[in-house]
Amino acid sequence: MTAAMAVPDQMTAGTGQGAGAPVLEIDGLTVTLDQGRGRAPVPVLENLGVSVAAGRTVALVGESGCGKSMTALAIMGLLPEGFRIAGGHIRLAGEDITHAPGRRLRRLRGNAMSMIFQEPMTALNPVYTVGDQIGEALSLHQGLGRSEARARAIEMLRAVQIPAAESRVDNYPHQMSGGMRQRVMIAMALACRPKLLIADEPTTALDVTVQAQVFDLLKRLQAENDTAIVMITHDLAAVADMADEVAVLYAGRCIERGPVATMLERPGHPYTRGLIACVPHLKLGAAAAAEPEMLDDIPGLVPPLGQRAAACCFAPRCRHAALACTTRPQPPLEAVSAGSRHAVSCWRREEIGA
Numbered sequence: 060m061t062a063a064m065a066v067p068d069q070m071t072a073g074t075g076q077g078a079g080a081p082v083l084e085i086d087g088l089t090v091t092l093d094q095g096r097g098r099a100p101v102p103v104l105e106n107l108g109v110s111v112a113a114g115r116t117v118a119l120v121g122e123s124g125c126g127k128s129m130t131a132l133a134i135m136g137l138l139p140e141g142f143r144i145a146g147g148h149i150r151l152a153g154e155d156i157t158h159a160p161g162r163r164l165r166r167l168r169g170n171a172m173s174m175i176f177q178e179p180m181t182a183l184n185p186v187y188t189v190g191d192q193i194g195e196a197l198s199l200h201q202g203l204g205r206s207e208a209r210a211r212a213i214e215m216l217r218a219v220q221i222p223a224a225e226s227r228v229d230n231y232p233h234q235m236s237g238g239m240r241q242r243v244m245i246a247m248a249l250a251c252r253p254k255l256l257i258a259d260e261p262t263t264a265l266d267v268t269v270q271a272q273v274f275d276l277l278k279r280l281q282a283e284n285d286t287a288i289v290m291i292t293h294d295l296a297a298v299a300d301m302a303d304e305v306a307v308l309y310a311g312r313c314i315e316r317g318p319v320a321t322m323l324e325r326p327g328h329p330y331t332r333g334l335i336a337c338v339p340h341l342k343l344g345a346a347a348a349a350e351p352e353m354l355d356d357i358p359g360l361v362p363p364l365g366q367r368a369a370a371c372c373f374a375p376r377c378r379h380a381a382l383a384c385t386t387r388p389q390p391p392l393e394a395v396s397a398g399s400r401h402a403v404s405c406w407r408r409e410e411i412g413a
């Protein structure tokens with residue numbers, strides 16, 4: 060066995076030589092859920108490290124329940140009751156916001172960092188016009204007066220390509236289609252030109268053609284504003300389209316990460332290979348060469364909170380699992396070759412040809 064190769068503690072999309080400090084830096088992030096009545100809290104996220112530079116996109120992928128939304132909510136300071144950051148750090152443009160007071164986080168949310176939620180109808184307020192909702196952040200954070208905020212809301216609606224923005228600005232959310240509401244969410248999230256945008260499944264509620272338009276729009280606005288994006292998705296086709304780097308989560312742990320092309324062509328972890336194989340037209344490189352019966356589906360489910368072993372949680376679903384996989388703690392992320400940004404956490408990495 061070769062000695063462990065050094066992997067930078069975090070993955071920073073787009074911070075090649077000469078790039079500035081990342082907009083978002085997460086290292087060693089551990090989130091737990093309290094169990095009450097003297098029981099030990101259970102881990103929800105363990106030792107997560109992700110960074111994103113200005114103008115770049117990192118995708119967080121993984122099946123339902125693996126911790127994608129919890130990561131987003133931890134960054135935004137919006138963890139639900141009972142969830143707690145128990146370790147690690149979150150920095151936004153160099154500022155440590157891990158345990159920032161509510162007052163500070165309210166200043167940052169909707170301003171330096173903002174989020175697009177999965178379901179626009181739950182995030183938009185039905186009793187206010189879309190113009191008022193876009194304008195609210197501008198009044199709050201940038202001190203714009205009513206007419207200035209309205210003018211800027213119209214400008215944002217134009218930027219997200221809503222036709223007849225001057226009249227649509229007075230619409231209530233229910234007067235718009237799903238695709239338009241999602242564009243309004245984007246307009247709201249980007250109104251204050253945030254440094255960091257978190258998009259949690261931004262297009263799952265939309266049909267495929269509208270999805271493509273929303274991604275194009277996000278890319279264009281990202282380029283204009285040099286926004287760092289964390290994109291959360293189940294959809295690997297969207298990852299291929301949008302992301303520079305990918306982090307794969309399984310049961311609250313990052314099991315593989317790296318540049319998007321490498322990850323899609325030469326995935327190292329059996330779980331990543333399975334995820335990719337579930338999307339037929341993405342079967343590339345090593346994933347396509349591997350045995351199809353293993354890859355066409357990944358049997359089983361992500362173990363629920365409180366039932367996660369210290370050993371690899373994927374082992375019970377993995378056809379490559381050996382004794383070490385169930386008896387030893389999950390290995391750290393290890394670079395696939397010296398200096399590589401592609402890193403895998405798997406005891407059988409070398410044997411299975413990662």
Ligand SMILES: Nc1ncnc2c1ncn2[C@@H]1O[C@H](COP(=O)(O)OP(=O)(O)OP(=O)(O)O)[C@@H](O)[C@H]1O
Nearest residue numbers: 103121122123124125126127128129130139363364
């Ligand atoms: N309010 C809550 N109370 C208790 N457990 C929760 C709550 N919200 C999420 N969980 C649990 O926390 C874990 C991580 O959930 P999270 O919502 O981050 O998953 P996800 O990766 O975003 O999944 P999805 O793809 O379904 O959105 C899961 O085991 C989930 O069941």
Ligand SMILES: [Mg+2]
Nearest residue numbers: 127128129259
């Ligand atoms: Mg989620």
